[in-house]
Amino acid sequence: MEEKKAVPSFDKLIVASSPHIRAAETVDRLMWQVIIALIPAAAVSVYFFGIRSLVLMLVGVASAVLTEALVQKALKKEITIADGSAALTGLLLAFNVPANAPWWMVAVGAAFAIAVVKQTFGGLGANFVNPALAARAFMLAAWPQHMTGRFPVPLDSITAATPLAILKGTATGTLPSYLDLFIGNVGGVLGETSALALLVGGAYLIWQKVIDWRTPAGFIGTVALLTWIFGGKGGLFTGDPLYHVLAGGLILGAFFMATDYVTSPITPKGRLIFGIGCGFITVLIRLWGGYPEGVSYSILLMNLVVPFLDRWTLPRVYGVTRARA
Amino acid sequence: MELRTFVGGVHPAPSKERTAGSPIQAAPLPRRVVIPLAQGGAPCDPLVNKGDAVLVGQKIGESKAFVSAPVHASISGKVVGIETCLLPTGREAPAVIIEGDGTDTWIDSTGRKLEELSPESLKALIREAGLVGMGGAMFPTHVKVSPPPGKSFDSVIINGAECEPFLTCDQRLMVEEPEKIILGLKAWLKVTGAKRGYIGIENNKPEAISALKRAAADEKDIEVVPLRTKYPQGSEKQLIKAILGREVPSGGLPVDAGALVQNVGTTYALATALETGRPLVERVVTVTGTPVKNPQNLRVRIGTLVSDLLSYCGVEGEVGKIISGGPMMGIALPTADVPVIKGTSGILLLTIEEATTLPERACIRCGRCVDACPIGLIPTFLDQFCRKEMWDLAEDYHVQDCIECGSCAYVCPSKRHLVPALRLGKAEVLARRRRK
């Protein structure tokens, strides 16, 4: 070989295991993607319910982020509020309260979600139930007067029963039209009313491959099927599946809550079954349960089954023919 | 038509554009080579002593063990020592060090016609030529083509997938030497008695596909199979699944699926040995990466130091990693003072920024590793089990079937170091099985 040229510096060589290249995806990016996908629904909520809605969202996010920072500081852990996961929990929690909810309740709920449901178990990735939903159920049991009954009506200062409560017969009122349900011109909690805005966000997440389509498809499909079969007053197959899909928190839950990575199955088949299970329990509660809406409880209950779904839906291993233990 | 492929896998950026179009050039003859005596199977005993004069192609190391391939001098000159050296695999082994005389004098050799050779003499020729798997594994080829009793090959697959990003050495060989690849494949068919030959090539290498299709136009037993571009398409198990639709049983060998998979470089080396009678003393190496000034595919004598290659190609700026092989499964070298060996398909340099990884975070159970695993494992569970040394659970979840392809770690948004954990668990489980 020819005379050696100036040998470049090789004194900073990193010796690490393969693979030596990594995809650009990070936890932070994923979380912020979900927050971005929630912006249309948040905007619609502010439009329909006014500045009050924005205040509650900010309170939820601030409380969640602050709680995360304080707990991590107290536990002498690295403070990871920049990853967006606490902010996402706070936002989703605010989406689950009506516009006339007191701000302190949202603050306490967000703190509960982060401190009790998430950080007690070790932080991101360790909790077994969805923090926002567990906190919602906590608020519902703690202050039912603020979480049920008559909710503010969009662009108005009066309150009314939610469509699902009317549908169930536990409250009286006129059912809004499909169009109003679709664009969100109905009473309800902040984030759930506009099916359109939520579908835009959900489609964005599926397009960006942030969430698996199986969970929402299984969830919404099961609700549609079962409410069509059992939801009608005039016998089997007289239900109104479209109304059941558009009303209540189904679309919010199916796209943004049931798809929470940490608390849903890790296998594709498991996620489909998870969605179907959520749909089944939702219909059970909506038609025969003690509440007009069952989406959040259905997801919480299915969260408990996740370890088993993971076990039972292991993919087939290449070259292995016998069933796995 | 739907392109054939396998389940799972990932799509890293191919990053091949800097060398894909550059024809193979001969690297300058090295003045000094370091030829490790262990390059495939059991280590060889040296056949030369310090001070001996050697010619190119002269056998300098051999072992009595069946699972071992001989090594040959890659330059002519004088043996100046037999010393322990560091291999690109990270292990240390004794090596014959030769100072070149600059004359490049070869041993006498004559080519053979494939038709004249019986399968047995072909197998002997393969062994004498020192052929090993040149994709990186370096398993002695004469062993690989000898099926265990009661088993046989019905198909031979040439692995032209070259799914590792950056590497283009196989691609260039297929484009430039398609006839020799076909000759090599016919030799594989003859030595194994297999009926069908396939050449699997990812469809992002249309030049290679058309070149080989042309060369194989008259061969009715040989089929060129375009494959979907997806990593790790070039893994033996995934290639067999994609082309033959069969699976290698867990814990088994490709022969259990009736298939022999051969690397393009090995096939080319076999054709060379047939035509010229010369053993394996050089190979094509892709030298590339952002810090490399003139990235190219080089025909390199075995034993050439990586530092010499890098001086030849030129390096700019600070280097963060020197990788022997591709970025997905290659090995990061602690120094550039290691020789190119028979399994070195590429030398990839990364800048400090490229080589610096984000800190590891807790698993968020996103399931991307599950979707990516071409074997159907749950890498993140295995990662947890192996880190907690729960070997029974790791075995129940089939850690021993991991092919260490790195797809899981590539996609992980938490940047978890899945491969070392799984590699450890795999070694532990296999060791425990042997003890039983």
Added chain:
Amino acid sequence: MEYLAIIIGGMFINNYIFSRFLGLCPFLGVSKQIETATGMGMAVIFVMTMASAVTWLIQNFILVPLHLEYMQTVAFILVIAALVQFVEMVIMKVSPVLYQALGIYLPLITTNCAVLGVALLNAMEGYGFLQAVVSGAANALGWTLAILLFAGIRERWAFIDIPPSMQGFPIALVSTGLMSIAFFGFQGLFRGILF
């Protein structure tokens, strides 16, 4: 329909763990692995069903006719203790493997307050024989469901970074609390139809 009400009520709505606080000690103690939890669940189903039947007979054929209702607690606990002894012997004979797995937990069923609890509650509700047996089985199934779900969740604890002071009982209780919040979803189920 009344049996369906007992079953759904016992398994989901008034689950012994999540809303009645019965049988917590084995719930917390034997839930480290799904396999042992399954064994314990089976044992509890068997014992609670048997105990419901036997204590109903004692209550209605001995205590009530003899006006010895105040002896209920004493009589029930002795019967249950004897029954558990018997079950232990049977399991030892039939499945040494299961016996190995449950080990010292079997005798504990005596002091599992879910067993005595179901006997006392059956008597309090004034159930008939079949109702009592169904109630015993349904509540035991609900208890088993709870411990299985808990065991599944618990297996993940080996891999997560729980703050030191929360490890052990504290995290177990917080988890159970969150599970019971989820089980609120069953409240009011089939009201007006079954109940």
Added chain:
Amino acid sequence: MNMLRTFYNGIVPENPTLRLVIGMCPVLAVTTAVVNSVWMGLAVIFVLTASNILISLLRKFIPDKIRIPCFIVVIATFTTIADLVLAAVQPDVHKILGVFVPLIVVNCIILGRAEAFASKNPVHLALADGVGMGIGFTLAIMILASIREILGNGSWFGIRFMPAGFEPATVMILPPGAFVSLGFLLGTMNLITARLAARNSRSTERVPSHAADAGLEG
């Protein structure tokens, strides 16, 4: 080993509820209001002390092989007495406590003390142990009941004292509130113990008995 020390042992060092973490069912079930917890505590103190005394007295006469059934008969007898007395004196509380009064018979604290202490020690110590453990239990459930009643009902011993703006969190007197607040109460105990241990590390090192893991507790 004197009476005072035995008595104190049950209240702090080996508090059955907060340190040994045994007999959890009534702890969670009856702590919806402080009043209920006090009556439950009194019932347990009575049964525990009385059975401790009787078992200590009879310890030389009870055959070893059938000692557990004998203990159970003794405990069941006193439990029945407590049940009947409470029903007569406080019928409302008796109704709220419900099945948990007769269930004292299977409470591990009682049987555990009978087996571990009363059957091996003289009467005066058994008495001190019974009262100490009973008060330890009562104090523990009163603490828990106080947390739950104040947060869940805004009152203490039924007296509403929180400011008018405070809206009680009903969930605290429901089952989830019981589990979560006891979990955090135990966690706080662990934290305090660990802090104290760190401070007195050169003297005695006392490891919290339940810090390691949730093991077998009857």
